[in-house]
Amino acid sequence: MSKLTFARAINAGLRKSLENDPKVVLMGEDIGSLGGVFRVTDGLQKDFGKHRVIDSPLAESGIIGTAVGLAYRGYRPVCEIQFDGFIYPAFDQIVSQVAKMHYRTQGRVKMPITIRVPFGGGIGSPEHHSESPEAYFTHTSGLRVVAVSNPQDAYTMIQQAIASDDPVLYFEPKRRYHDKGDVDESLDLATALPLDRAVVVSPGSDVTLVAYGPLVKTAKDAAMAAADEGISVEVIDLRSLAPVDYPVVEASVRKTGRLVITHEAGQSGGLGAEIAASITERCFNYLESAPVRITGFDVPYPYSKLEMHHLPDLDRILDGVDRALGRRNSLSGLEG
């Protein structure tokens, strides 16, 4: 067991994949001698060579499109998109090619491509550096989408994503890159929790609180604060956003009867909407109150002096917990 930052944990996972499989290649902007703008690939080009850790031209569609060709040739490309807001030039290659190639060819051509995306806000950046575009991709059939919340998962799940024969979008919460955590580097991938499973990270009995990526920590903090008021919140770390591990969420909601979902992405058409609808369909009779969404607003990601208003924090989440419990909250007295 070693104490690693989030960024070092991903680095260690990438290193292990490069060591274990000669078909793994890394591609991206500034990932070589610089080690990426967040240093996630630090030292990898030095140790594995320029042919396996490839500095790409500044062309996101080109990075993903050439990764498709490499996958055709039998490689397992791991592409870094430098920031969430830079992924859109690659959108067509991801949605029209990466996601659909396996279906198009009825399994003759696999796309074992991992696309790493630092996402989310909270670091005081200018526009295009703090977005949460995950719902575009969870809505796209053929992709697996995961968001990691702690160094151990970061280490394990990057290796699972690379080993997956399906394409995986791997969202990294950039504001947690420097958080440290215990990482068991001897963990066997074969016995590790599969990539598409959610976990209960904080057991409780009154309210189910679903989070992923950067907000898992906030949700756990909120659960601790709620406990001080005698409210027992069960926190679920989704880990996989597509598919969502509904049995874990259902089991929790059947127990608590109340559901709060939180994410940084805007509300309309977001993952919270999908989860609220699916849980309502699956366990309507167990719900004691309407599902509650605590999310970013339906606005473009704001300039950094305002981002703390946009991002769900501990207090807004607790306000949502109060709403789910029918306790006095900021919207008490409002209808609809």
Place this chain on the structure above:
Amino acid sequence: MLTDQAGKGVRHDAPGPEQSAHISLRTGGDLLQLVSPEGERISHPEFDVWVKDVGDEQLCSLYEDMTVIRRIDAEATALQRQGELALWPPLLGQEAAQIGSSRSLRDDDFVFPSYRESGVAYVRGAHLSEIARVWRGNASYGWDPQRINLATPQIIIGSQSLHATGYAMGVQLDGANTAVLAYFGDGATSEGDVNEAMVFAASYQAPVVFFCQNNHWAISEPVRIQSHVQLADRPTGFGIPSMRVDGNDVLAVMAATRVALDRARKGGGPTFIEAVTYRMGPHTTADDPTRYRDPIELEDWAAKDPILRLRKLLEAKGLLTDDVEARVKAKADAVAADLRSSCIGMPDPQPLDVFNHVYSTPNSWIERQKDHYSRYLSSFNQPVEEGAL
């Protein structure tokens, strides 16, 4: 050496001691031509050597392939009109560009085509039913790409140029001497992906050939809307050498493609070929070119017909005997009959096939929807109980 098995299993080794590196690519606006529209063989000091092995028998074989794919095209168009195919993108007029280039490839080369390269698919060894089934709506792919080293045709314009470049990067990593060829059209040269592909290919000196069939029309838009310069001038800015060839001259197309493939194999990096040809038919069977195209232009190009030109050359050489004509006709008839019967006899996919192969591993969302839809379908077979809601 070229073999003569209707284009199947064609192998070509670089001729003699000549080096593609010695050829001066891209000189002004010259159009490489080895056979004139009148069927006269035009000698060329640099490119002749690249087709010196193409003898009488091979010329007849090229003629056969071009005739057969024109017949495939006509039969498929008829099948669409009869409701047996949902759509068909005709290749009429582009036979020399497709046959000349694809017959220059080795089996181990890998090709990334667009949707119009049915002639290439035929040469690479795709079954006729495999060519038909995408356009019938029975599948989104025809052949197994790994079986004939031919990717599933791309519909998103120019997208495959990046896939070809990435594949070529993989070839480099493997240390193989395989070459990769991407087909696209004049319209695609405006797409970002084609330009990004040229950036990547040049930066990594990837062994890829960009084969652009300039057929002058992107649905209703003439090529002048895509570019103010000749398309063959575009790659120059990326540091990629290019050739501009008469795309209706099968020998010129072969010579240029062989040069480009040879450069790729020998570490010379990417090459761009503009094959100047003409889309004599509509964009697809859903299109009506009379709304945007001057019929005189079509007449001009009909005089430069690629098959007619090769016929004239064969006639001048005394090769177009009754025997050859009969053999080619019989082959085209047989292929057309095969295409028709395999198309009409194709079994429909099953309803639950809609869920297959979205992922390579089990997926809980898909499995649940498949289960629910299966139950829904089964409900039609169950008797309705009295009084049941």
